Amino acid sequence: MAVNVLFNLYSFFAVYFSAMYKYEAVFPLKNLKEYRKKSGLTQAQLAEKVKVTSNYIGMLEMGRNFPATDLIERIAKALNIEMYELFVESQSPTKELEKLRHDIMIEIKKTITETVIESVREAFEENLKHCSTKSK
Secondary structure, eight states, X not given: OHHHHXXXXXXXXXXXHHHHHTOSOSSOOTTHHHHHHHTTOOHHHHHXXXXXXXXXXXXXXXXXXXXXXXXXXXXXHHHTSOGGGGTSOOOOHHHHHHHHHHHHHHHHHHHHHHHHHHHHHHHHHHHHHHHHHHOO
């Protein structure tokens, strides 16, 4: 019951802000296409399962329409997922590993740069000391 109330509010605000700011969609079903493909369904097959047109499924996937709560429920059930999974961005292991690799590379570059700068500074100071003792 509470989930339906929240989704009804969510739907209302999505439609309201879409109309108010003339956006195509404020809260698109971010993962609809991904989950549909993972389920091995075409747009037409999913549309048949949830009793809408394949054109409407295409519009949802592009973020051009926002479905009513009952349709969100039917879509989630047809895809065998929870309703919230259609909205939250899924993190694939590949994306997470790529981000981790990127962060590690940044840290390595930072560490190397700091080490080189410190080594050059120490060598310069040593050279400076050596030069000043020779001139005495």
